[in-house]
Amino acid sequence: MSLFLSRKEEHILDGEEGEVLQKCYRLLVRLGEAFGADRLIPIKSAHLSGISYKSIGEPGLDFLEDISQEARFKVKTTINPCGMDLRRWRKLGVGEEFAQKQLRILRALRRMGATMTLTCTPYYLSAPTRGDHLSWAESSAVCYVNSVLGARTNREGALSALASAIAGVTPNFGIHKEEGRKPELLVKIKAELRSVSDYSALGFKVGREAGDRIPFFKGLKGGKEEMKALAASLATTGAVPMFHAEGLTPDWEKQDTIGLEKIEIESSDIRKVYEEFEGEGFEAAFIGCPHLSERELRELCHSRPRVRTFVCTARNLAPSLVRPLRKSGFEVLHDTCLVVSPLCEKYEKLAVDSSKAAYYLKSKAVLKRREELIK
Amino acid sequence: MRLGIRVRVINPGKAEGETLVSKQPINFYSGVDFRTGVVVERGHELEGQCLKDRILIFPHGSGSTVGSYTIYALKKNAVAPLAMVNEKTDLVVAAGCIFALIPCVDGVKIDRFRSGQRILVDAERGFIHLLGEI
Numbered sequence: 216m217s218l219f220l221s222r223k224e225e226h227i228l229d230g231e232e233g234e235v236l237q238k239c240y241r242l243l244v245r246l247g248e249a250f251g252a253d254r255l256i257p258i259k260s261a262h263l264s265g266i267s268y269k270s271i272g273e274p275g276l277d278f279l280e281d282i283s284q285e286a287r288f289k290v291k292t293t294i295n296p297c298g299m300d301l302r303r304w305r306k307l308g309v310g311e312e313f314a315q316k317q318l319r320i321l322r323a324l325r326r327m328g329a330t331m332t333l334t335c336t337p338y339y340l341s342a343p344t345r346g347d348h349l350s351w352a353e354s355s356a357v358c359y360v361n362s363v364l365g366a367r368t369n370r371e372g373a374l375s376a377l378a379s380a381i382a383g384v385t386p387n388f389g390i391h392k393e394e395g396r397k398p399e400l401l402v403k404i405k406a407e408l409r410s411v412s413d414y415s416a417l418g419f420k421v422g423r424e425a426g427d428r429i430p431f432f433k434g435l436k437g438g439k440e441e442m443k444a445l446a447a448s449l450a451t452t453g454a455v456p457m458f459h460a461e462g463l464t465p466d467w468e469k470q471d472t473i474g475l476e477k478i479e480i481e482s483s484d485i486r487k488v489y490e491e492f493e494g495e496g497f498e499a500a501f502i503g504c505p506h507l508s509e510r511e512l513r514e515l516c517h518s519r520p521r522v523r524t525f526v527c528t529a530r531n532l533a534p535s536l537v538r539p540l541r542k543s544g545f546e547v548l549h550d551t552c553l554v555v556s557p558l559c560e561k562y563e564k565l566a567v568d569s570s571k572a573a574y575y576l577k578s579k580a581v582l583k584r585r586e587e588l589i590k
Numbered sequence: 591m592r593l594g595i596r597v598r599v600i601n602p603g604k605a606e607g608e609t610l611v612s613k614q615p616i617n618f619y620s621g622v623d624f625r626t627g628v629v630v631e632r633g634h635e636l637e638g639q640c641l642k643d644r645i646l647i648f649p650h651g652s653g654s655t656v657g658s659y660t661i662y663a664l665k666k667n668a669v670a671p672l673a674m675v676n677e678k679t680d681l682v683v684a685a686g687c688i689f690a691l692i693p694c695v696d697g698v699k700i701d702r703f704r705s706g707q708r709i710l711v712d713a714e715r716g717f718i719h720l721l722g723e724i
Contacts, residue, residue, distance in 0.1 A: 242688050249600045249684060265656040272624060274666040275659045352655035372658035372685035426615070427650055427680060454615070454652050454680050574653075575620050577632055 218247045218386070219254045227382075235286040239378035246375060247386030256348055256387045260291040261380035262337050263329070264352035265373035267298035267555035268317045276320055282381075283323035289383030292329050293337040295353050296506070296527070296551045297321060299558075301333075303548070313557055327381070333550040334529035336443070336506040338364065345465060348391055350379030354450035355443070355505050355571065361457035363442050365465035367391045370456040390456050398431035398459050398470050400424065401477040405434070406485050410584040411511075412568045414441040416488035417480060418448030419570035424478055427454040431472050435460045440511055444569065447505050451571040492573040492582035497564040500588045501553040503527030504572035512536045518589035520544050522566070527552045595698060595718040597675070600684050603693030605673035606710045606721070610644035611703045612636045617653030618660040618686070627669025645711060646671035647703050651683040661686025673711040675703075675718065 345365035360366040530549035573580035621631035664670035676696040687694035693713035
């Protein structure tokens with residue numbers, strides 16, 4: 216299949232509208248050719264990952280400052296959490312040097328026109344609708360908006376999403392097309408899932424089996440928060456761009472599951488995920504991977520932490536809940552999460568309720584059910 | 591004897607060198623130290639191995655989309671692989687390779703390769719040539 220470009224797009228590729236735009240188009244066209252896209256299509260929004268200085272380091276900072284001299288985002292562009300709470304970093308002991316570098320990254324992004332959401336759940340602030348074409352990085356958000364909201368974004372890399380934010384287009388292939396959304400693996404749930412953390416463990420197990428395939432779940436129940444936990448861990452151990460769940464997700468009825476490879480998930484499979492991150496004697500806990508919804512924050516207000524507990528969410532999601540949460544004894548962090556923050560280095564052992572967080576915190580992590588971390 | 595394997599070009603270029611093969615996917619963001627090029631993921635079959643100047647052969651990327659930056663940073667820090675060869679390249683690896691100017695191809699069966707072989711990745715014409723053992 217060949218990729219068709221408009222006259223205007225050809226001019227951009229020739230560099231007639233500047234070097235940065237040319238580079239972005241080169242990347243998008245190259246990806247389009249490699250993956251069999253027929254054309255570039257306009258997107259409604261972009262969401263960028265790779266915002267923390269801890270994640271992208273000096274090369275990422277230099278790169279962003281460099282392109283921000285010339286580049287401007289063409290569509291609404293939201294951004295992932297950075298490495299610190301922008302109002303409380305000093306109090307929390309984030310180093311001055313780290314903070315200054317982090318602020319330079321944010322200035323570069325602001326200059327290009329980013330909406331400073333600093334969250335991995337931008338869909339809570341402004342939800343894409345069914346059929347919207349997007350270019351989102353942040354694997355958990357990709358898997359959630361495709362599966363639960365019926366939006367259409369490939370699992371973009373941090374750099375391809377950035378290129379699309381600047382160009383306003385993405386190559387038309389994969390999840391953007393009906394045939395790219397077909398299930399490739401049937402997953403039958405026999406396990407009893409009792410906690411939002413169990414859904415996270417389920418995704419962790421299935422992500423490994425699925426690789427980059429789209430799973431179709433049978434026998435799965437649960438609300439939006441459970442689907443968020445599932446999406447996040449599916450995209451951690453696997454490169455899963457979306458899933459279908461019988462009776463739950465918008466497109467499940469259209470899908471054909473005949474002849475698919477089938478796996479079954481028992482309660483013992485869920486237990487084994489917790490066993491991978493066993494340990495006692497944790498000094499602190501982290502709840503909020505992915506960032507918590509308003510409903511989850513509300514529920515937490517009625518409990519108390521067992522140890523020092525960091526709760527991460529988007530700053531603008533539910534400002535009125537911050538005070539009651541702090542009153543209950545939780546430390547609320549905005550703009551960041553423990554995984555991308557140098558804060559986590561202060562702890563030998565950290566309890567988490569998300570297998571995605573456990574995976575990225577490695578040997579530090581102790582995986583528990585959310586209910587075990589509160590009283 | 592030069593055996594040619596037909597591959598799909600993700601990012602053009604040419605590289606000749608020693609293979610480093612992983613049957614497991616690679617999460618570049620958390621699994622590879624971009625300062626040293628060493629695989630640091632606990633329990634990964636390449637744990638402790640350095641990617642620098644090797645031809646890295648693995649099924650596809652996994653996990654975080656920040657992996658594209660990691661690949662770019664590996665190149666800036668001069669510890670990147672010479673080329674990447676996948677079963678099925680994912681967008682995270684593809685975008686990283688394109689920005690970092692690392693040749694990348696896919697469409698191979700991983701079990702055709704072993705670490706320590708000498709190969710030529712011709713990501714201009716879409717071929718891999720096995721040149722022999724080292």
